[in-house]
Amino acid sequence: MPKTPPSPSPAPAAPRNEYTVDELARVTDSTVRNVRAYQDRGLLAPPEKRGRVGVYDDTHVSRLKLINHLLARGYTLANIQDLIKAVDEGHDLRSILGLETAIGSRWSRERPKKYSLLELLQMFGDKASPSALSKAVELGLLERKGLSFVANSPAALSAGATMAHEGIPLADLLDAVRISRPHFNAVAKAMVDLVVRQLDRYDAGALPPPADVPALVEAIWRVRPLAMVLVESEMNRALEEASGDYLGDRVAGIMEKLGSTHEEHTLPPASSDGEAKAAGHAGAEKAKAKKSAR
Template identity: 40%
Template sequence: MSEEAAQAEREYRIEELAEAAGVPVRTLRYYQERRLLPPPRRRGRVAVYSQGHLERLRLISELLERGYRLDGIEELLAAWEQGRDVGELLGFEWAVTAPWSQQAETEMTMDELAGLFGDQLTPEVLDEAAELGYIEIRGDRIVHRVPRLMEATAALVAEGIPLAEILALSWELEAAFDRIAYTFVRLARRHLVDRMGDPPTPAELARLAESVERLRPVTRTVADEHFARAMDRRIRKEFTHLTPRLTAPDRSPAERRAAGRER
């Protein structure tokens, strides 16, 4: 008998299965209660598990590591039991949900961060940045999850814009871009997702994944161009208000005070 065949026929008691899968026995029992794991065969009063149970447990662990909740795992396993290819489904999921920003996290000490922001780096500011999800405080080190935003923030502070006001603006930007993202996703769902079969075929999933990949740069271009147009409009409007002040003749302090009283 080959090694693969012997492995396929291997049987486990519950403690052996838990050890092989790297999960506690109580977790294994919980999965059984939720029907994530098929019932074992019975040999007298002893529950006997197979290699299939071990593979199922490893798949559950992998899905949990990828951020799935147990409810979602139940749906995937149900699809698997109906003959769907879970690898195919996971490949589609990764293509659709892969991060849009591929920045690597960076770490700095608190002293290094203070060197950028000086006395503006208060505990309240750190807490707010952490709440926004921009940083994570790990002991005496700060992990920057979005390094480019940190660099942009440092540049704005260097120009004289208070750090606290930048963070206040960040909340507004998060909300505004969340609305924009919702609009794009709703559009894609209506015209791409809702036209697929129920359940979608592998070919439909593959086409959707390819469409999403093609639309990623297009979507960013649309957002960038609309933001650029909005900035152009706003700057022109503000500059129009500023022009009279720039072109007004110099006046003496007394004249400026008199003009102020007239207003």
């Protein structure tokens, strides 16, 4: 009777890297204090206890690197806690981050640009006064970075410099930005509401089901540029309407003034009865003097 060949023994498990808390902090560019804090918040699983020593492994390394990555993207620890909870419930972290990016990423493709004070003086000339720079920083048009300034929209900064060179006072230009900003904020909120309305079908404060997230992300990316088209179209209409009204009023005023001036030059001046009598008397006296001279 043939012998049954022995079943192959399972492949040995890959050796697991182990770390003390100090080693874990070092390989993840973190600190022991942060490791303890993340454990207290439930963001990091506790280590395996071997006597009085806690032993960490590569799963802790991966989790710490993820936390550091999310913190660098601007998430708070509370946000990260919610994300990790969602992942534990079956969500794909990449899909969640993709949804966050589709909603919250920059709408402009412009990249911020750094300017020295000398470069700003070259752009704006003597109009770049300390008060104007302070006002631009207050409005967020410029951000101080040491001795330099960063403009989130270099195109807007260049447009402002050109308008200033054309004679528009920089203080008036900055006031126009300040006055119009609340209106732009209202328009922006309306457009963002349109974009994220895709989420209204789900419970508030809850993530969509994992299977729905990829299609939702694609839908939001499709709607975003369409919202920008609506904003640009409405802004163009409003500018044309405002400039047309102003131009009409200004031209009407000019025509009215021209008409008044034309009448003054074409109509003979009116004389009063007193002026006529005085002119006649002067003429009689002149004739009398001429007769006496003969």
